Amino acid sequence: xxxxxxVGVLRGGAFAAAGIAFPFVVHAAWIVNIGVLTLMYxxxxxxxxxxxxxxxxxxLGQAAFFGLGAYTLGITFAHVGIGSGYxxxxxxxxxxxGVALASLPxxxxxxxxxxxxxxxxxxxxxxxxxxxxxxxxxxxxxxxGLMLPTPSFDIADxxxxxxxxxxxLLLLGLGACWLVLRSKLGLMLLAIRxxxxxxxxxxxxxxxxxxxxxxxxxxxxxxxxxxxxxxxxFIYPESxxxxxxxxxxxxMTFLGGRGTLWGPAIGAFLLVPVQQYMLxxxxxxxxxxVGYAAVFMVVLLVLPRGIVPSLRDWIDRVRERQRTRRGPxxxxxAHA
Amino acid sequence: xxxxxxxxxxxxxxxxxxxxxxxxxxxxxxxxxxxxVAQGALVILAAYLSYWLFSxxxxxPFLSILVVAPAMFVLGVAVQLVFVRxxxxxxxxxxxxxVTWALALGIEGVLSVFFKTTFRSTLPSYADRxxxxxxxxxxxxxxxxxxxxxxxxxxxxxxxxRTRFGRAVRATVQNPTxxxxxxxxxxxxxxxxxxxxxxxxxxxxxxxxxxxxxxxxSHYDLISRLLxxxxxxxxxxxxxxxxxxxxxxxxxAIVAVEISPxxxxxxxxxxxxxxxxxxxxxxxxLRERTL
Numbered sequence: 001x002x003x004x005x006x007v008g009v010l011r012g013g014a015f016a017a018a019g020i021a022f023p024f025v026v027h028a029a030w031i032v033n034i035g036v037l038t039l040m041y042x043x044x045x046x047x048x049x050x051x052x053x054x055x056x057x058x059x060l061g062q063a064a065f066f067g068l069g070a071y072t073l074g075i076t077f078a079h080v081g082i083g084s085g086y087x088x089x090x091x092x093x094x095x096x097x098g099v100a101l102a103s104l105p106x107x108x109x110x111x112x113x114x115x116x117x118x119x120x121x122x123x124x125x126x127x128x129x130x131x132x133x134x135x136x137x138x139x140x141x142x143x144x145g146l147m148l149p150t151p152s153f154d155i156a157d158x159x160x161x162x163x164x165x166x167x168x169l170l171l172l173g174l175g176a177c178w179l180v181l182r183s184k185l186g187l188m189l190l191a192i193r194x195x196x197x198x199x200x201x202x203x204x205x206x207x208x209x210x211x212x213x214x215x216x217x218x219x220x221x222x223x224x225x226x227x228x229x230x231x232x233x234f235i236y237p238e239s240x241x242x243x244x245x246x247x248x249x250x251x252m253t254f255l256g257g258r259g260t261l262w263g264p265a266i267g268a269f270l271l272v273p274v275q276q277y278m279l280x281x282x283x284x285x286x287x288x289x290v291g292y293a294a295v296f297m298v299v300l301l302v303l304p305r306g307i308v309p310s311l312r313d314w315i316d317r318v319r320e321r322q323r324t325r326r327g328p329x330x331x332x333x334a335h336a
Numbered sequence: 337x338x339x340x341x342x343x344x345x346x347x348x349x350x351x352x353x354x355x356x357x358x359x360x361x362x363x364x365x366x367x368x369x370x371x372x373v374a375q376g377a378l379v380i381l382a383a384y385l386s387y388w389l390f391s392x393x394x395x396x397p398f399l400s401i402l403v404v405a406p407a408m409f410v411l412g413v414a415v416q417l418v419f420v421r422x423x424x425x426x427x428x429x430x431x432x433x434x435v436t437w438a439l440a441l442g443i444e445g446v447l448s449v450f451f452k453t454t455f456r457s458t459l460p461s462y463a464d465r466x467x468x469x470x471x472x473x474x475x476x477x478x479x480x481x482x483x484x485x486x487x488x489x490x491x492x493x494x495x496x497x498r499t500r501f502g503r504a505v506r507a508t509v510q511n512p513t514x515x516x517x518x519x520x521x522x523x524x525x526x527x528x529x530x531x532x533x534x535x536x537x538x539x540x541x542x543x544x545x546x547x548x549x550x551x552x553x554s555h556y557d558l559i560s561r562l563l564x565x566x567x568x569x570x571x572x573x574x575x576x577x578x579x580x581x582x583x584x585x586x587x588x589a590i591v592a593v594e595i596s597p598x599x600x601x602x603x604x605x606x607x608x609x610x611x612x613x614x615x616x617x618x619x620x621x622l623r624e625r626t627l
Binding site: 287 | 365369371373419422423427429430431433434435437438439441442444445446448449453552556557559560563564566567571598599601602605608609612613616617618
């Protein structure tokens with residue numbers, strides 16, 4: 001294993017240990033609740049970054065797959081019955097893989113178009129999915145919403161299983177990103193982001209590369225949606241396919257730094273607690289929406305590259321300065 | 337058969353209004369490669385302005401366009417100067433998508449604070465009047481709405497083809513660098529066109545408020561339609577947007593009577609996806625290249 005890989009594994013291991021230990025140390029339900037939501041957004045943003053951050057194709061339809069995952073789990077509950085307790089968590093990989101597979105034909109068509117059109121088509125996809133949730137009344141119960149059975153967890157640590165599930169999904173997303181970045185697929189995606197025509201000219205199978213990244217990204221998003229549905233036990237079209245969830249995940253990715261490994265998660269860790277605080281302070285009042293828009297504007301206009309790349313630049317500059325300061329001293333010693 | 341013809345009449349009349357909204361969107365894209373996701377929210381904002389002018393000052397909603405459109409032109413210019421122009425770099429287009437989305441959320445939030453989320457409707461005295469033409473029911477308001485939109489679209493195309501400003505705009509669309517070299521002030525063209533696009537949304541908004549009930553959240557539905565229209569028509573193509581808007585109006589109206597109203601907007605998306613399968617660049621669009 002190379003040195004950078006070892007550092008990566010070490011960093012990931014420390015992060016995983018701290019994350020898993022957290023709900024066993026902190027028992028206050030409201031903190032763990034914020035933890036669940038933070039991890040949910042972190043996983044969603046990481047998944048979004050996996051496709052859009054690396055390939056440069058901005059997808060505005062992520063919430064559609066979040067919602068599809070939520071509804072798939074909910075409908076399976078209502079019509080098939082997969083038991084309660086921990087059982088639904090075991091069904092998640094199937095939900096994720098299934099939703100992602102089903103999304104591939106639409107993705108293939110959408111990916112025939114280029115950047116701007118692609119963003120628009122995926123955005124329309126979001127609204128269409130929401131409409132399907134309304135219209136397919138017989139399986140989704142439309143606007144009256146879908147009820148899931150209440151999980152039979154110990155009330156004292158009720159949030160903990162969901163926290164751990166979300167955390168597992170975040171680790172899965174980060175792991176996938178890490179592997180993609182170190183693989184040929186990652187290089188292909190970055191080449192597509194820089195210059196797709198040239199990448200195609202060099203013999204890179206651009207569509208295949210984009211579809212693989214898309215599949216991974218959608219699978220993680222759908223699984224996150226599934227856990228979220230089970231956590232809330234009640235979903236309806238506006239909450240499951242919510243443009244605000246979408247824009248939230250994108251905002252966090254931009255804040256942290258898109259195209260980086262840790263950026264999206266860092267963005268979520270910074271923003272979600274603030275978001276929850278604003279929600280409780282401003283209530284359901286629409287002022288909350290204005291605040292959200294303002295934060296987004298500031299991030300996009302002031303820090304369009306995100307925290308991680310800006311920080312990395314700054315560290316590089318500091319190191320460079322130290323090196324130049326040390327330089328002349330070394331030469332003087334050589335003279336002496 | 338009677339039902340279908342009736343649906344087509346209705347669809348064309350409504351499609352005209354959507355064409356007006358979409359014209360601003362596609363114009364702005366053609367010039368500065370910016371998709372204004374806030375177009376729907378701006379339409380709703382204009383609908384509220386016109387509603388307020390009507391209910392407080394008694395100004396007719398169609399006449400209120402003369403006030404609302406210039407006011408929103410100024411707003412559009414301000415938005416371009418403050419938010420859109422400062423975006424630089426290779427992915428300025430994608431960033432603009434998100435900036436205008438944030439703007440849409442902001443407008444939605446402000447409107448909900450002032451007007452709450454109850455549905456409003458601008459209802460002048462002639463709102464329920466309708467004509468009977470060869471056995472088909474034709475609403476007076478819808479004809480007026482279509483007529484207003486058609487006149488404004490013709491004015492817009494005259495502005496683009498017959499004036500010095502229009503020539504500068506078309507030159508910028510075709511080749512921004514060459515246009516600048518020939519003395520076109522690209523910044524000025526961009527700012528004014530953005531204002532123009534927003535004022536088109538404003539005019540359409542005043543009309544929209546008379547035809548449909550609206551609330552601050554209505555912009556989601558609107559923008560998903562408008563974006564589908566401009567993509568189907570071909571991004572940047574004014575003629576394409578008009579054709580696509582009329583097609584959407586007709587398809588939705590036919591599906592609404594033949595199948596069910598709840599599947600109306602879904603049907604248009606199916607048409608869009610099928611069409612993109614054959615022609616990814618839309619009806620009149622040019623192939624978009626990565627640059």
